[in-house]
Amino acid sequence: MRRGARAAIAAMAVCALTALSACGGSSDEGGGGGKGGETRTITGTFTGDVSGVPKNPKRIVALWRTGTELAELGVVPVATLKGEFLSDELAPEVYAKVKDVPTVGGFDGVNVEEVIKAKPDLIVGMDNGGLSIDYKELQEIAPTVIFKIAEPPDVWTNYPKLADVLGRTTDYAQRNAALDKDLAAIKTEHAAQIGGLKAVSVGVFGGKTFVDTSKSLTYRRLTAAGFGYMDAYATNPARYRVELPSEKLSDLSGADVIFYDATIAGKPSPGTDKLLDMASFKRLPAARAGNVFPLTMGTVYTFDAAGRAVADMRKAAGSLKDVGR
Known part of the structure; x- marks a missing residue:
């Protein structure tokens, strides 16, 4: 474990053992996975079952393949990876809201010290087994939910799962059905x-x-x-x-x-x-x-x-x- 991660964990332990108000008690303070609010367990993730996940996370670190979906859901994370928010991929009005989100690394690695500074109460991402990210170390900072993927269609089908773990409602099923209907219409019409x-x-x-x-x-x-x-x-x-x-x-x-x-x-x-x-x-x-x-x-x-x-x-x-x- 890196020294910064150990320091953050020690600080959280002190908060748990004392009543000092300076330690903070809301999820807005980050670094504790939803303290002061309801939590739940997310099962079947890339790293197994993840407990202590806040039902209404406030400070989210967005890892690989989550950026565009978060942006469309109206979620502005406290930190992300390089390349998750691009002007080529998001409408100008959407990109404007996320263009200044700080980065904490890329798909080839995450700067744990920068994640700690972001004070997340939830870390989310996706992984196909080819990333060089130490999720155990991140889990010590905040609950880390990583969804499994193999190829791009899996990222798309993870959309409602991601929305759910973020505490957001989405009409994914209805909109995806409408999308399928539009595609079928092209086949019929042409x-x-x-x-x-x-x-x-x-x-x-x-x-x-x-x-x-x-x-x-x-x-x-x-x-x-x-x-x-x-x-x-x-x-x-x-x-x-x-x-x-x-x-x-x-x-x-x-x-x-x-x-x-x-x-x-x-x-x-x-x-x-x-x-x-x-x-x-x-x-x-x-x-x-x-x-x-x-x-x-x-x-x-x-x-x-x-x-x-x-x-x-x-x-x-x-x-x-x-x-x-």
Whole structure:
């Protein structure tokens, strides 16, 4: 255990053993997991059952994959990880509320001393087993609830679980059902245009081009809207995306439609604009036919982004051209 964490735990012990008002007694003081309020146990998390979780947390530290969902739920955490709140992923009015939230690390590690300074009464996050975060150490600071995920669709289905642990109500079930209905409507309304076509979705991350696979949220939504998908990326993929070296862009020649990652403002995601400008990309059949369309990123886990993605798919379905094979 780090020295700072031990100091914080010792301070909490002193508070528990004395009646000094200086120690504080409300969850607003942080560092104690809901003192002065009702608590509960959250079961089946990434680290097992977590007790002492405040029913109405006030000071929340948001770890991996929780940022956009918290922002949409109207929760402004006291600290978060780098990259959890991005202007490319949140509407301007929402981003304005969270843009100044301090960071306490990234997915590759958390600064425990900074977490202690944030005085949380709850720490939340998600993990696929690949993060370098010591949750036991964080648990000694405040109740730490980490939800299990494997791929992006799991982050989406964790939305109502996250809302619940935050003490927030959400109409997730109704809104998600409405989303599914909208996707099905595209399939029905544009069956003649999209029936039998093969689509694919691409994006650029860290300067590398990736193709979404059948383990992605993007694939799930595209196929629900009636688009077919390239078999090479739909059959037993290892992860939700696969890297595609620039010299192998010709592998996308079998796609009738190409979608590219777009920001919440409808612009190509950072780096994707360079991909679209590549001569080898422009030579692809889908590009020559004009069947290249923006699609709001499937790694933005909000209903706002989902609604924009539906609109993107509907517009694309109504604009398709014959690839002339």
